Amino acid sequence: MEVKKGNTTIVFENWVNQFSDALYSWALYKTSSKETAEDLVQDTFVSAFHKIDNFKGQSQPKTWLFSILNNKIIDYYRKNAKIKKHEFKLSEKAGFQLSDNLFNETNGWKTREIDPIWDQEEELLDNPEFNGVMAACIDNLPEKWKTAITSKYLTDKKAKEICQDLGITVSNYWQIVHRAKLLLKECLETNWV
Template identity: 50%
Template sequence: MNQKPNKNIEDLVEEFSELLYSWAFYKTSHRETAEDLVQETFIAAYQSFDKFENKSNYKTWLFSILKNKISDFYRRKFKDNYKALTNTGDSLNNVPLDKFFDDNDNWIKERRPINWNDNNNLLDDDEFISILNYCMDNLPELWNSAIQFKYLTDKDSKDICKELGITPSNFWQILHRSKLQLRQCIENNWFKK
């Protein structure tokens, strides 16, 4: 017989915790959040353990639960941030683009991007990664999440907009403003150090 051995939830925790944590951390870039998501994954697995039908292996089953937990996390986070943004009367339009561009939509000389061409291996530099994370953490949460979804996941823009509960034009505006702020933060903290 070629049947899977019966495992209990403790066996799954022992076997898959590190792998699930690595994936959750990759998707969230936050240690405590990743730990919480893995814990929620195992709680959900425990609650539905008797329903597992061996149609997939345990690893696939646990990762599908984790992926749903990660999506739920971002969905909650975006909704909370969007509500906070709209409840304070703040809006994306209140972020002053005029600090980057003049009245003719040209770069202000002092704000013009500097040349980054000499730095092809920045992502291999731990200090640069630390500064990038610092700059990402200083973005509004909705912007941070939009950037992470756009550049760190395989989702297309339509799915990201649906996930965030925003319009496509709002999404592109968020990306544009986020990139401007990230560029300024990185230039100030890395290139001008």
């Protein structure tokens, strides 16, 4: 559904009426703050209004609005995160080292204890401070790795589409995702715990 110039205001008002509650619920779930959720939804609609002429109807309006909101949420946490970047460098080299350190000299898995922080996964995802550190860790990844992770987990793109976007093979994509997750784990354990 491409938006026509004369119908822009009517279409936009319908979207506000249709999707405000769903967007607000999602923002509240992700931030645990009514005021922040309201601000993020408002910012989402302002951005959408300014970009409405670019909406070509290749996705549902709700999907488009949620992608704008998700970016606003990420920006919110990124801005509020307190990662000491000078103390923790996320690089491809560090990702390769983490990946290599999973195996012993005979190429068997090293046994490693799991940090008890990961036993509280559900509570962590509802914690605004944790989400801030997570957003900052994602932002600190090497660019290609950040794109792979955000495309896979925040926009739910399929692997084939992500590979095309990045110009990489499927096996390279899975290696990047694996190493990026290892770096994120290390970053979270360093900056959150």
